[in-house]
Amino acid sequence: MKHPLDKFRFCPICGAPHFVVNNASSKRCESCGFVYYFNPRASVVAVIRDEKGRLLVARRAHEPAMGTFDLPGGFTECGETAEESLCREVLEETGISIHSARYLFSEPNIYPYSGIDIHTMDLFYEVRVDSSITFSSNDDVASLQWIAPEDINPDEFGLHSIRRGIIKLLQDSSYRKG
Numbered sequence: 001m002k003h004p005l006d007k008f009r010f011c012p013i014c015g016a017p018h019f020v021v022n023n024a025s026s027k028r029c030e031s032c033g034f035v036y037y038f039n040p041r042a043s044v045v046a047v048i049r050d051e052k053g054r055l056l057v058a059r060r061a062h063e064p065a066m067g068t069f070d071l072p073g074g075f076t077e078c079g080e081t082a083e084e085s086l087c088r089e090v091l092e093e094t095g096i097s098i099h100s101a102r103y104l105f106s107e108p109n110i111y112p113y114s115g116i117d118i119h120t121m122d123l124f125y126e127v128r129v130d131s132s133i134t135f136s137s138n139d140d141v142a143s144l145q146w147i148a149p150e151d152i153n154p155d156e157f158g159l160h161s162i163r164r165g166i167i168k169l170l171q172d173s174s175y176r177k178g
């Protein structure tokens with residue numbers, strides 16, 4: 001795998017061109033000694049289900065993977081808890097106000113953005129809502145729809161971590177029962 005700081009050629013502190021690989025996640029400046037670690041960016045994913053076991057699926061409005069299926073969510077901001085990020089992202093993208101969520105599992109991902117590969121750690125949370133809830137797509141989401149577990153095809157999810165998460169969910173027999 002390409003070093004995550006491959007495109008960072010100069011020391012961001014002193015500007016020296018001797019910014020060399022320190023280990024798999026960091027580079028070190030041979031002039032001033034500065035060490036910079038490229039850490040995975042935390043992001044949150046909402047597995048929103050109704051009492052019938054259906055999943056609320058989004059269609060991506062933007063690249064990467066524009067037009068493919070996705071789950072609501074996004075990057076955490078500095079100073080937020082993951083739960084606060086989840087509430088904010090779900091509200092921004094679906095208009096749904098959520099009050100509780102249960103942590104499920106995590107999946108690493110690589111997200112191409114602005115010419116570099118952003119490594120992420122996607123935290124999946126289950127959110128239960130009533131099927132009568134109203135929602136509207138906004139922000140990074142082109143449209144939203146309910147899908148029954150038997151109609152979910154992981155291949156329709158464009159982002160790797162989301163696809164792997166969907167496969168994990170479908171392998172969980174309790175998930176199919178709703």
Ligand SMILES: [Zn+2]
Binds near residue numbers: 012015016
């Ligand atoms: Zn330096």
